[in-house]
Amino acid sequence: MSSLLSLLGLRSDYRSPSQSRLITSTILPPTSSSSSSSSSSSQPTGTVTYSQGLTNVQVKIFGPVLDHNDRQPAVPVNPDDKKVPLTVILEVPVNPSNPDRYITVTTSSSAPQAVSSTLDSFSSSLKTAQSHCLALHSVFTRSILPPSLTSTSKKPRITIHLKVLHNDGSLLSTLINASTLALATSAIPLVDLPVSTTTAVYSSTLTKSSSTKRRRNNSNTIGGKGGMGGKKFLLLDLNLSEETSECVDSYCTSCYLLHSNEVVLSQSNNRLGLEKYLEMVDFGQRNVGNVRNEIEGIMRDWARGLYRAREGEGEVELKEGKVCIN
Secondary structure (H helix, E strand, C coil): CCCCCCCCCCCCCCCCCCCCEEEEEEEEEECCCCCCCCCCCCCCCCEEEEEEEEEEEEEEEEEEECCCCCCCCCCCCCCCCCCCCCEEEEEEEEEECCEEEEEEEECCCCCCEECCCCCCCHHHHHHHHHHHHHHHHHHHHHHCCCCCCCCCCCCCCCEEEEEECCCCHHHHHHHHHHHHHHHHHCCCCEECCEEEEEEEEECCCCCCCHHHHHHHHHHCCCCCCCCCHHCCCCEEECCCCHHHCCCCCEEEEEEEEECCCEEEEEECCCCCCHHHHHHHHHHHHHCCCCHHHHHHHHHHHHHHHHHHCCCCCCCEEEEEEEEEEE
């Protein structure tokens, strides 16, 4: 069994345990969607191709759209309901060896259960896709700022369409970060910036048999006996080889609202004891600022380029999750 850390304490891609992967993105100019057409048939308001390491996803934003062809009459809007109707569509490859076959999962505010349009023969991949889709819907219904509405108006709908182009680990956190960037650059106002990362506990002496035994005994102490001088290390932003390694007993994906200092999502691949869970969430919260800084830097560069394209000069600032040009 090979170790995930070298003698210098570096990972296979030469990162330190607390270092995130390189983030790159391509942002297409936003387009105006027609208010008389549905979100599925209109042009996307914004399109982002986002890479976190080798994990690559594409996000398209449709909306806000108010469908005037809807036969349902306009009904009074509950002023206490501060959530925008949101639909999340997620396309995930059946397996890495067959990237041309996709599982498509959809969830919406009117149908919160994740519905798949594919066969149930890929139950493991389907369950993962459904879990990710529900998590994305939960995060962004809390993060999108609802517009001002009259008492008889309909709420405009927003659709987030995500397609996984390549999965090399930390998929859910990559999907969340890509969606945040896509929404922010599509003129969709956000209450806060949701930023996510994946953390794991690494032990150089943990094997599959011992990990099963540890789960049965519910022994979740971070500082127990292990390799590297009896220590266990926390890893940030896992790649696929780390997620599937025998040395990683469990990993946790958390989403943070950084301006309000809230944890709005936390999912793990295994059942965790409270001590290990808190350790991993806290480690992610202390180090997710690097991911936020990169995303905010991309947003500033995008806004600066957009402003200069209009032959103007000004300063670009990020205030409360919104890009402002002064």
